[in-house]
Each structure stands twice: as C-alpha cells, then as structure tokens.
Amino acid sequence: MIAVRGIEKSFHRTPVLKGVDLAVPKGEVVVIVGPSGSGKSTLLRCVNFLERPDAGRVTVGDLSVDARRATRAEVLRIRRSTAMVFQQYNLFRNRTALGNVMEGLVQVRRLPEPEARRRAEEVLAKVGLSDRLGHYPSQLSGGQQQRVGIARALAMDPQVILFDEPTSALDPELVGEVLAVMKGLAREGMTMVVVTHEMSFAREVASKVAFMDDGRIVEEGTPAEVFERTREERTRQFLQRVRR
Amino acid sequence: MSPEMLELLWDALLETLLMVGVSSVLSALAGLPLGVLLHVTGRGQILENAPLNRVLGAVVNAGRSVPFIILLVAIIPFTRLVVGTSLGTAAAIVPLTVGAVPYVARLAEAALREVDHGLVEAAQSMGASPRQIVWKVLVPEAMPGLVAAFTITVVTLVGYSAMAGAVGGGGLGDLGIRYGYQRFQPDVMLAVVVVLVVLVQGLQSAGDRLAMRLDRRRVRQRQR
Numbered sequence A: 001m002i003a004v005r006g007i008e009k010s011f012h013r014t015p016v017l018k019g020v021d022l023a024v025p026k027g028e029v030v031v032i033v034g035p036s037g038s039g040k041s042t043l044l045r046c047v048n049f050l051e052r053p054d055a056g057r058v059t060v061g062d063l064s065v066d067a068r069r070a071t072r073a074e075v076l077r078i079r080r081s082t083a084m085v086f087q088q089y090n091l092f093r094n095r096t097a098l099g100n101v102m103e104g105l106v107q108v109r110r111l112p113e114p115e116a117r118r119r120a121e122e123v124l125a126k127v128g129l130s131d132r133l134g135h136y137p138s139q140l141s142g143g144q145q146q147r148v149g150i151a152r153a154l155a156m157d158p159q160v161i162l163f164d165e166p167t168s169a170l171d172p173e174l175v176g177e178v179l180a181v182m183k184g185l186a187r188e189g190m191t192m193v194v195v196t197h198e199m200s201f202a203r204e205v206a207s208k209v210a211f212m213d214d215g216r217i218v219e220e221g222t223p224a225e226v227f228e229r230t231r232e233e234r235t236r237q238f239l240q241r242v243r244r
Numbered sequence B: 001m002s003p004e005m006l007e008l009l010w011d012a013l014l015e016t017l018l019m020v021g022v023s024s025v026l027s028a029l030a031g032l033p034l035g036v037l038l039h040v041t042g043r044g045q046i047l048e049n050a051p052l053n054r055v056l057g058a059v060v061n062a063g064r065s066v067p068f069i070i071l072l073v074a075i076i077p078f079t080r081l082v083v084g085t086s087l088g089t090a091a092a093i094v095p096l097t098v099g100a101v102p103y104v105a106r107l108a109e110a111a112l113r114e115v116d117h118g119l120v121e122a123a124q125s126m127g128a129s130p131r132q133i134v135w136k137v138l139v140p141e142a143m144p145g146l147v148a149a150f151t152i153t154v155v156t157l158v159g160y161s162a163m164a165g166a167v168g169g170g171g172l173g174d175l176g177i178r179y180g181y182q183r184f185q186p187d188v189m190l191a192v193v194v195v196l197v198v199l200v201q202g203l204q205s206a207g208d209r210l211a212m213r214l215d216r217r218r219v220r221q222r223q224r
Ligand SMILES: Nc1ncnc2c1ncn2[C@@H]1O[C@H](COP(=O)(O)OP(=O)(O)OP(=O)(O)O)[C@@H](O)[C@H]1O
Pocket: A011, A012, A016, A034, A035, A036, A037, A038, A039, A040, A041, A042, A043
C-alpha cells in the first residue's frame, strides 16, 4: 500500500498543498479529480519526489520516510518502487517502443538484455502493441505512444503506477484505447492513482474518488458517494461544471 | 600552377587538417563535459548548483569574449609551456583548442537544453541516477544537436586555423597570405580559397548528414 500524510508544498511561498492525507490500499484504484491548479499534479509528483514536499510523510510499501529528511538513497528506492505515466507521454524520441520500455530495465533494474527484451515484449503485448515494437514515437499515434508509456511503467513492476491526466493530450477518438488498457490493469489488481477528468472512468474503475480543491482533499469516498451523494458544495459545483 | 606550388598546397592542406583535427577533438573532450556541467547545474536541473553554475558561466563567457587573434598572442607563454615552442603547427593547436573550448561548451549546453525536461523526469521517476540521466537520456537525446554543434566548431576552427598561420602555424591561411598576398600570386590565393571552400562545404554537409541520420524526431511516415 502507499500513503501520504500531512503533505505540504509551496512554490515561491505560495502554498499549493496544504496538508494532504491519502491512502491507497494494495490493488485499489484511487482517482483524483479537481479544478485546474488545485494541486493534483503536485501531489502525484510529491509521492515520487519529482517535487520534494516541505512537510509530511510518504509511505510506499515497507518504506516510510519523513519527506523533508529523505536521503538520496531513500528517494531512489521510492522512485524504483513507483512508476509514473505522464500527460505528454515523455517517451525517448530516439528510441523505439521496445527501446523505451527496455531502457529502465537495463539501466535501472540492471536486467541482462535478453531478459529485458523478453519483459518489454511481454508488457508491450499487454498494451496491444506487439506489432509496433520497432516503431519510433514519431511513427506512433498519441494513443499508441501513451500505451508505450504505460508499458514502460508496467515493466518496472512497481507497487503503484501514478497517472497524471494520461488521456488529456489525446484526440477524443484515441482516449478509449488508453482507458481500456488502464481498466485492464485495474482488473488485474494493479495499484493505481489516477488524476483524470474522465468521470466515466472514475465511476467504473475507482475504488475511491478524491476531490481536491485549493491544495486540500475536500471530499473522498466511493464513486457513488462522491458523485451521487455529494456532501460538499465545492464538489457539487465542480461536478456540475464538468458534466455541463 | 607549378608542381612545386601544388605540393605546397597539399602540405598546407595537411597542416590545416592536422591543426583542425587535433584541436577539434581536444576541444570536444574538454568542452563537452563543461557543457554538460553548465547544463546540469542550471536552475531546475538534476544537479542544480547556482554558485558553481555562475562561476562556470563566467569563465566560459570570459573565454568567448577574447577575440581569437588576441588569444593567439596572449597565451604564447602557456603554449611554450605545453609544447616547448610558440611556433609551428603543433604550437597552433594550443590556442585553437583553448579558443574553441568555451564555444563547444556553450553550444553543447544549448543542445542539451533542447532536450524535453519531461524525458529527464521520466528517467527520474524510474529511479535513474544523475549519471545515468546524463549518459542515457541527455546525451543520446541531444546527439543530433551535439553533432551539429561540433560541426559548427570544426568549421569555425578551419577559419581560426588560417589566423594561426600568422604565428607560424602553417596551413592554408599561411600559404594564402605568404604567396597570394605578399608575393602577389593571385592563382595561389584563388587555389587556397577554393580548397577552403570545398573543405568547409564537405565538413558541413558531412555533419548535417550525420545529425540528420541520428535524428529520429524527424521520422514522419506512419506505418500502419
Ligand atoms: N514548478 C512549479 N513552480 C511554481 N509553481 C508551480 C509549479 N508547479 C505547479 N505550480 C503551481 O501550483 C499550483 C498547482 O499546480 P498543479 O499542476 O499541481 O495543479 P493541477 O491540479 O495538476 O492542475 P491541472 O488540472 O491544470 O493540471 C498551480 O497554481 C501551479 O501554477
């Protein structure tokens, strides 16, 4: 399981996270929704220390650290047991789909190349890209690129995958294929934290929905609780806006 | 043109190639790491270090602000220390290298800055170390830009090497001045210019082709 407690983060003295608690039990999918600028990306980035929190605790599996004091080695351990999927895919432009997935296995995991290749082929098959192994990102559609991004995360065998708006950069007709892959992972019991505006995905897949506003988690519960029996006015307003 | 003249031209070409070749390699060996250091110590980068970045930046800028012809003369004592003499082709390599290092560093830094920071973050999120990020992400992803930067350096060094002729470095520039200008042999001058033009064109297009070959970002045809 992964958890954060009391996470605070400011940029240039402007508080962006004001004490966030969130627990994600193993095998569950937590979907974070909320207006732009509410701190969703920053929260995800604090979990794997792409941003260092100013205060709070981060727990991933059996490693629990005081975020402010985490050593370089602890940060690396946390990063190696988590994986992230980015809105802009962030694929290596000069590597093929296979190369993108293998790189972390060879460099960070130190797998021998044949084994890394086997593992990369396996996860690329899982995201439906067996026939695109030798393609460069520029030869792939956005949806295919994002699926490579997911395969790359999956290959590292992480305890949790953090998704930051994985479908927001995609043309509408490509969103479905990426969500389908994510649903498949959820069914197989992958632990996931997903920031998204896809409410139907949240409804269908989430074990828990957390609504963030102004640096805090304002409301959390099952999709039915948050969407149907909304308690907070701010959540209601936000949901009305995204439903239109 | 007489056979003797042709032989002079050939020797001068070899001298130029030697000066440019050796100083290119040396300046890349020193300038690339310096450019990497400039980049990774910059704001928001993986080894952010403002004081070190400022000091390095100041040194590099100082190096670039000295006109080459001044540098050539100013570092004569250093040249003597390194090669034992301040005259000749070997001696010319010292100021050429010293002059090119800050350029290589800045050009390399610029090429590295073109690498999407998202790629660095992707590597960080996997738990890659700064060293792995430099060697496996920054340098490979910036390779087309680095090759282009190196090509510019080599071409610039061809021009500088002609000036180095002024301190007895030999080479095509020296030949052009001595025969073409001082002894007024326009055919020699013309031959020197033609050889220089062909040389620079050749170097530039070889560099362009290599950079293009390395650049997968340009691949556009979708195979479905
Ligand atoms: N590196 C940074 N430097 C300065 N300010 C930042 C930085 N990163 C984020 N912020 C600010 O922090 C606030 C929260 O940003 P964040 O990206 O976490 O929001 P978000 O909820 O993900 O929004 P969106 O839905 O638009 O992605 C914003 O006001 C943003 O401008």
